[in-house]
Amino acid sequence: xxxxxxxxxxxxxxxxxxxxxxxxxxxxxxxxxxxxxxxxxxxxxxxxxxxxxxxxxxxxxxxxxxxxxxxxxxxxxxxxxxxxxxxxxxxxxxxxxxxxxxxxxxxxxxxxxxxxxxxxxxxxxxxxxxxxxxxxxxxxxxxxxxxxxxxxxxxxxxxxxxxxxxxxxxxxxxxxxxxxxxxxxxxxxxxxxxxxxxxxxxxxxxxxxxxxxxx
Numbered sequence: 210x211x212x213x214x215x216x217x218x219x220x221x222x223x224x225x226x227x228x229x230x231x232x233x234x235x236x237x238x239x240x241x242x243x244x245x246x247x248x249x250x251x252x253x254x255x256x257x258x259x260x261x262x263x264x265x266x267x268x269x270x271x272x273x274x275x276x277x278x279x280x281x282x283x284x285x286x287x288x289x290x291x292x293x294x295x296x297x298x299x300x301x302x303x304x305x306x307x308x309x310x311x312x313x314x315x316x317x318x319x320x321x322x323x324x325x326x327x328x329x330x331x332x333x334x335x336x337x338x339x340x341x342x343x344x345x346x347x348x349x350x351x352x353x354x355x356x357x358x359x360x361x362x363x364x365x366x367x368x369x370x371x372x373x374x375x376x377x378x379x380x381x382x383x384x385x386x387x388x389x390x391x392x393x394x395x396x397x398x399x400x401x402x403x404x405x406x407x408x409x410x411x412x413x414x415x416x417x418x419x420x421x422x423x424x
Contacts, residue, residue, distance in 0.1 A: 213378055217360060220301040220394035221385060224293055224344060230390075238390040241290070242346045248286045249321050249346070249413060252277055270328035273320045274416075280319045290344065290415065291316050294392065298340050298419050301394045312422070314339055319417040324352070328412075330403040332358060338397035338418035345387045349410025354384035355393055358400040 224241070226234025252273060253259075259276035266275070273280065280287040299311035317338065322330070335341040343355065359381050371379050384404075385393055395401065397418065406412050 216378070217357070217399060218301075218305060218396070219357065219385065219399075220297065220304065220342075221387070221391060222297065223388075223390050224297070224392050225390070235390070241293075242389060244286050245290065245346055245415065246413065248280075248284055249323065252280070252284075252321065253323065267330075268328070269325060271321075271323040274322075278318045278320045280321065280415075281316060287319060287415075291319065291417075294342070294344065294417065297392060298342075298394060301340060305396070314419045315422040317418050317420040319415060322412075322414045322416060324403065324406050324412040324414075326407070326409060327405050329353075329405040332356075332400050332402040334400050335397040335418050338420045340394055340419040341397040341399075342392055342394035342417055343387075344392040344415045344417070345389050345413075346415065347411060347413040348387055348389050349408045349412065351408030352406045352410055352412040353404050353408075354386045356402045356404055357383045357385060357395065358402075360398065360400065362400075 222228055223230045223234070223238065225238045230238065253271055256273055256276050259273045260271060262275040263271045277283065281291040282288075295311060295316070298314065302309060302311065302314070322343075324330070362381065371381060377383060387393060403412075
């Protein structure tokens with residue numbers, strides 16, 4: 210008998226309306242994204258420190274990671290996003306059978322990422338957090354996936370490569386291809402990256418962390 214042990218779980222859904230949102234839910238999502246895109250442009254325009262940091266560390270793109278990394282504290286629009294994300298984080302921790310509730314966690318960081326053509330974000334984790342994720346505002350065709358890495362990668366030694374058409378659970382890397390209005394959650398120790406944006410449009414997303422609540 211084959212058993213699947215030690216899976217790496219992710220959570221992917223539309224922020225409003227689940228996997229198959231209604232027309233009303235889609236409209237609500239479009240309205241939210243329109244407001245958030247305006248906020249992104251406003252912050253990007255005035256965030257000189259973030260622009261300078263991005264020139265050195267986020268080549269070709271812009272991120273507020275090193276300047277405005279708690280946007281929910283300075284913008285009501287981003288705080289509304291926090292409120293919409295939190296129930297989904299609660300569902301995910303239940304699916305993971307974590308011995309906690311959503312009341313034990315709080316959003317600790319939330320920042321924006323603007324990725325024009327050829328911009329990439331190399332493999333990394335989110336240290337000292339519990340649940341991390343990304344909400345997608347704008348995902349033009351060809352603008353790239355979220356690439357998740359098998360956490361056992363450094364232990365495979367003589368393990369043969371997997372077939373190109375291997376089952377999802379047997380692949381070394383999995384590409385999750387989001388749409389605007391979707392969010393993806395994962396445990397913060399999960400190594401991931403954003404491959405180069407090969408499209409002509411600008412990929413815009415909001416990343417965030419949930420960590421232990423300060424009591």
